[in-house]
Amino acid sequence: MKVIDHINQANKTLVSFEILPPLKGKGISAIYNHLDPLMEFKPAFINVTYHRSETMFKKQADGSFTKIEVRKRPGTVGICAAIMQHYNVDPVPHLICGGFSKEETENALIDLxxxxxxxxxxxRGDAARNEASFEAEPGGHRYAIDLLRQVVDINSGIYLEEEVKDHGNARxxxxxxxxxxxxxxxxxxNTDISYLKAKVDAGAEYVVTQMFFDNRKYFEYVDMCREAGITVPILPGLKPITSKKQMNILPRIFHVDLPTDLSTAIAKCKSDEEVEIVGTEWLLQQSRELxxxxxxxxxxxxxxxxxVIWNVVKEIV
Known part of the structure; x- marks a missing residue:
């Protein structure tokens, strides 16, 4: 079932979750152990992130180094299939530009x-660790809107090879x-929202936001999007703070602000256990207001x- 259909058919606020594939070498039980407690809340869908390969150098016997590409968290497509079969819940795999050619993307879409x-x-995805800024894969997409247009083409039965005939359309x-x-x-x-408007005009049916810790910024953002003519659902993305180091890491990596009340409360904590209590309560209040x-x-x-998510969601469903 499509996410947009879940939203349109609902008579209340739905809940959804996002997970990482486990590190290479761990089995599917890592996913089930993670999700099992959360399934009592009957999530409408579960997102599964995709991760690009990282460039590493392996030392050879002669002392030279060989460059290899390593994907530390593979398995997105397989995990999505397992979630569907095991839980009968709709998965939402992420598609990213970084590290994939158009041909590889098309093959992944066919598998899905x-x-x-x-x-x-x-x-679009993040820049690789060895890149100062995002660089497209040779034969790949530079911008998310171009990747989106490839998915729209697949939905219309248009493939990279023009000679492909008698094909069915994806949905x-x-x-x-x-x-x-x-x-x-x-x-x-305003410029950022104009980019989002272009993606919606190209075929995007809903928006999921980056994490935020001040609901006013979400409400302002939705108002600005509506003023710009973006009418699709805008889903708030929410994350708990559970350690002191996240006060510095989250603003640096994700470019988000922490409200003064939140950062002050965290600064007073003597341990990460106390931080987790503060972060859980903050997320709960955010969730209730939203x-x-x-x-x-x-x-x-x-x-x-x-x-932490279980402790929050049990109070609001």
Whole structure:
């Protein structure tokens, strides 16, 4: 079932979760152990992130080094199939530009269509660790909107090889990312929203936001999007703070601000256990306010902290 259909058919705020594939070498039980406690909340869908390969150098016997590409968290497509089979819940695999050619993307979309997966979240993805700024894969996409257009083409039965005939159309519901505090590469929020409007006009059916810790920024963002003519659902993305080091890491990596009340409360904590209590309560209050405002979905970035998310969601469902 498509995400947009879940939203349109709901008579209340839905809940969804986002997970990481486990590190290479771990089995599917790592996913089930992570998700099992959360399934009592009947999530409408579960997002599974995609991760590009990292360049590493392996030392050879003669002392020379060979460059190899290593994907530390593979398995997105397989995990999505397992979630569908094990839980009967709709998965939403992420598609990213970084590290993939158009041909590889097309093959992944064909695999997803064969599995009966109806949804994708289209993202540019981050720059590789060895890149000062994002660089497209040779033969790949530079911008998320171009990746989105490839998915739209697949939905229309248009493939890279023009001679492909008598093909069926896919039926992917396409989501994209939004940034209440703007994408760090955009010069301002209005420009950032104009990029989002272009993606919606190209075929995106809903938006999932980057994490934020001040609901006012989400509400302002939605208002600005509506003024710009963006009418699709905008789902708030939510994450708990569970350690002191995140006070510095999250603003640096994700370019988000922490409200003064939150950062002051965290600074007073003597341990990460105390931080987790503060972060859980903050996320709970965020969730209650957003639900009261009638947001379509509360989308939680679980990212290794399913117990914290469980403690929050049990209070609001």
């Amino acid at each position: 269509a064969f599995l009966g997966i109806d949804n994708v979240l289209v993202l 992917f519901c396409i989501g994209v990312a939004g940034y209440p505090e703007k994408h760090f590469e955009s010069p301002n929020r 639900k009261a405002a009638g947001v379509p979905v509360l989308h939680y970035y679980t990212l290794g902290k399913p117990k």
